Structures are given as C-alpha cells and as structure tokens.
C-alpha cells in the first residue's frame with residue numbers, strides 16, 4: 001500500500017474516462033483517503049458514483065477560473081481535512097476554435113489568456129490555497145503533454161500553456177521544497193477523454209502515436225494512475241520538479257523502429 005495514511009485531493013475528474021479517474025482508482029487501491037473537486041453541478045452526477053466506489057464523501061465544487069471559488073473550496077475542504085498530503089491537478093482547457101487549424105492564423109489574445117489561465121495558473125492558485133493545510137512530505141502533481149516542447153498538429157496554444165505548466169512545476173518545486181513539499185508532472189501520451197476530443201483529428205494522433213512509440217501502442221489511464229500513485233508516495237521522496245513521461249516511450253523516438261523495413 002503505497003499511500004496508506006495519505007489524504008489526497010483529486011481535481012478534474014469529469015467522467016470515468018478522465019485521466020483523474022485512473023489516478024483516483026490507483027490511489028484508492030494504494031490506501032489513500034480521497035476527496036474530489038468538480039468544476040460545476042453538471043459534472044457532479046458523473047463524479048458521485050465514482051467517488052462512492054472509493055468511499056469518498058468529500059465532493060467540493062471548484063471552478064479554477066474564479067479566485068472566490070478556489071478560496072471557498074479550500075475553506076470547505078478544511079472542515080473535513082484540517083491537514084492533508086497533496087493534490088492532483090488534472091485540469092486543462094482552451095476554447096475549441098484554438099485547437100483546430102494553423103497556429104498562427106487561429107491563435108487569439110483571448111484564447112491564449114484562457115488556455116494559460118485554466119491550464120497553468122490554476123496549478124499555482126491551487127498550491128497557494130492548499131499550502132497552509134499541507135503536511136510535511138506532501139506531493140502535488142499535474143498532467144502535461146509533449147506539445148510543451150515539440151509541435152503537434154492542432155494542439156496549438158495548448159502547447160504553449162503546457163510549456164508554462166511545466167515551468168510552473170519547476171518553480172513550485174523550488175518554492176515549496178524547503179517545506180518538504182514535492183511538485184511533479186506526468187506527461188501522458190494521448191488518451192481518448194472528453195478534453196482530448198476537443199483537439200481536431202485526435203483519433204489520427206492516437207494512431208500516429210502507436211506507430212512511433214517504442215511499445216507500439218498508446219497508454220491507459222490506469223498506467224498513468226500507477227505512476228501518479230508512486231510520485232505522490234514516500235517512495236518518491238527524493239523526486240521533485242520532474243516531468244515524468246508515461247507515453248509508451250513516444251518522446252524518445254525520432255522514427256518508428258520499423259521505418260526502414
């Protein structure tokens with residue numbers, strides 16, 4: 001049991017296909033006590049049965065685009081958990097029209113601001129709100145994607161937001177390290193979720209991934225969940241500020257292994 005006696009808050013569980021669902025399931029299996037935040041009432045009905053299976057009764061609304069909502073949600077959490085051991089930030093968003101077409105033509109100031117606000121700043125905002133309640137040895141975790149450092153068709157301004165999120169991970173790690181709070185990111189390979197369907201031709205991205213990745217396939221939310229459980233456990237006590245790839249090796253390959261056959 002990697003996470004026995006740990007209390008961990010999970011955000012961004014929109015439905016059973018969410019990466020956060022794979023993470024919650026692995027963390028529950030490893031003995032963590034879980035609480036959840038959801039963006040709005042509409043998503044609560046998807047979350048309820050999943051949280052119930054994991055014996056969690058702490059479900060709190062938190063829209064990260066709003067400072068008041070973040071403050072209220074952590075005050076609410078404090079009533080259940082005066083202290084806890086970390087959170088998972090599994091939240092990303094850019095307006096749909098930003099994720100379709102030629103980057104230079106489709107990117108707008110507003111789209112840029114929203115993508116960076118929801119997908120990167122919200123990690124800092126949650127860390128700031130959580131800090132007074134975090135135990136020594138806590139771990140924070142976010143989810144990023146290779147579009148941060150390599151171009152990917154249609155991923156567009158989300159790539160920039162993920163680059164910001166990865167820098168955010170390093171700065172938070174430096175800023176909270178002396179309090180013995182670790183901050184890491186998992187860079188997941190493409191997985192068919194609600195958010196992923198917002199990227200045009202996402203199915204094509206999945207098949208291209210399988211051709212190039214050394215393991216010759218995509219990854220599952222359970223595989224991401226297992227690494228998340230490790231990174232938030234005391235077994236990873238020496239790891240902070242890292243971007244760990246869970247992508248079947250895609251990021252290390254320049255060509256498919258059978259390219260010359």
Ligand code: 0WD
Nearest residue numbers: 014018019039063064091092143144145190191193194195
């Ligand atoms: O291929 C993929 N699916 C990958 C996803 C590969 C690598 C990384 N990621 C990242 C995403 O960028 C995101 O940061 O993983 C994270 C989780 O994404 P997911 O599991 O793929 O997608 P989904 O199940 O849709 O969960 C993301 C959720 C939102 O769902 P929708 O689709 O309804 O926007 O983020 C939440 C929301 O629940 N979210 C917010 N939560 C609070 N406040 C907000 C907000 N303002 N906006 C979005």
